[in-house]
Amino acid sequence: LADALYWDTLDPYHYVRLQPLSTDEVLVIIGGEDHKAGEADDGEQRFAVLEHWARERLPDLGAITHRWSGQVLEPIDFVGFIGRSPDEEHVFIVSGDSGQGITNGLVAGILIADLITSGSNAWEDVYSPARKIYKNLGEYISENITPLKNFAEYLSASEIASVEGLRSGEGCLVRSGLQKVAACRDQKGQLHLHSASCTHLGCVVHWNSLEQCWDCPCHGSQFAPDGTALNGPAVSPLAELEKPAHHQAAE
Template sequence: MNETNSKPAAAFPQFPESYWLASAQIPAYSRLNENIRVDAAIVGAGITGLTTAYLLAMKGLKVAVLNAGRILHGTTGYTTAKITAQHDLIYDQYITDFGEEKARLYYEANRDALQFVRHLVKEHHIQCQFEEQDAFVYTDTDSSLHKVFKEYEAYEKLRIPGSYVEKTDLPFETKGAVVMKNQAQYNPVPFLIHLAEEIVRKGGRIYEETTVTGYEPGSPSVLKTSGGFTVSSSHVVSASHFPFNNLHGLYFVRLYAERSYVLAVKTDKRYLGGMYISADKPKRSLRSVLINGEPMVIVGGEGHKTGQGICTFQYYEALEKFARETFGVKEIAYRWSAQDLYTLDTIPYIGQELDDVPNLYVATGYKKWGMSTGIAAAQLNAKLILGEDSPYRDLFSPSRFHANPSIKTFVKENANVAKELISGKLEFPTREAGELREDEGAVVQVRGKRAGAYRDREGSLHVVDTTCTHLGCEVDWNESERTWDCPCHGSRFAYTGEVIEGPALKPLAKVELDE
């Protein structure tokens, strides 16, 4: 990212905040403060971790969920919250790459996940704004029309309930759209709070502020935690976004991270329903939401590789421009951003990680569609732990490797990492830490070396070493989120240096300024 100090329009909330997290009282849980023994230990308390624990607890297993921070405050709390098997234009490509059978299985796994949410919401009367909606991938350009129509033909081959339309209810002309019928949207936080409460009611345990720092395979396996306590478990599930055990699977060379942005907007024009995503770039995602009883529109998009974008306020500004031109903007109530991981072939890694470690399971790589694939992951891993068969085991197997497109993606992504590693080392900043104004951060020079500095709103200066503690790339300043982001493998750090997202496990080193 460049160091241009581009501030947002006055209409933006000053700090990012997810509406989902702001909308509910999330229960608090204690740190782990003793050694425990359980049947299944789940690392991560987002949609995958809590759903996995819920499914196993309902079957009578003794479960423990370990989370490095507050529950739901990872990617799950920053989603657009569409529950759908329509993950952009994918099915025509999946038929080409993997064949009709596996493409159909991918659809069915996500369809089953939606049905799980639908059933639970109805059975337990969960108040989470669950609404049935049709999902659309649309284009307003002639150049993408053939791709959209080929996707519709893939739906027909795979027997996916859908249709092709030229016109939509959007307030601008579209050339065509492929529709997936009877999908849904909701607020994930009340839904997952319900699952957490059920886990505890069934005797399960949830621990916050408990970081896993070590893993010893065996029967049982042992997890070491930041507080010095251990969890012995017959089964271990890594549901922590980036796998906590990444050295076993070398996931940092098999995954890459992207960020995307969201505005919750009160509009002039009425939104007529449906969930939309554009076939063209930059991506535009749309859905409705009720905020304090008022109808608003969630506008998302502007994805880019973590740490490699322009000044991040400009992504919010691009979404605001689109919203103003499309609907008119009365108010921007919330803004937030999210990070998600992509696999080499774009199908998530879910299931038993290694043949010689049969009780370790992984779930990652949802490519921004975790509301369905996160639950599909929980359903698959729960079945494997319970000794049940699943038709989705081979499709999502973490040990798979497809020559096409995996090799091409592997070469491309690792060439990109090498470029970012070299360019970061060659950059020589000219700014000094003392030049920074309040609420300003930048890469600076300290004693002839690269460092990162942020002056907070109270005037205190925070200076860190910009060398990522994962593999040594140089992090860059994310102005709109006040974080340090790694352009190589997506690690993110608070301005004080603490790890926000892996694969890094250690904080950035502090840098002391001369008196």
């Protein structure tokens, strides 16, 4: 495989690049099969589809040595947010890289340096974090009703007694009175009960069995089984709740 960056235009998309390890060893890095954060819990299936896609195109591919997932910030109009923060004269933003962090980092290094030293740059309007976005308005509206759909989840959930059936590595949403509870057992069998309300803006978190964490579908925050905030915008942990007196550890 020639040393280059490869990607397709499918949805979900795929990409390939090479990473030399030594003079005779090369890692092939293959990514894609993305989904909106917090709206799917099928990581194993996505890895399987990704491997099938790769082996069809690279029949000499060796063993898989590493697997991971990560979040990518996708602006509605596909252009990064680079420049002066709205209403902040001396604060600058670089975000929305769409997985193109090296490219956008170079653009940001030029653009922001110009804004600081000369006050302007030819690209500043294109990348401006304060720009008005008119493309893909349907997706924009869909993204912004996610919190409304999410809050409706407060109306449905199993009773908290159902946590007795959780096995190690499993998580679910349950109800304790009017309160929505994020319940999970970590890999050691320890039961954790926390408020299911994300500490950023209150959306209901969802269990991510692959990464063993709670994901917020509204803005991408992630929390460890013990409630610790792992990924922003949330910085505070999920509120801890009292465990039922009769709970037991699970195998």
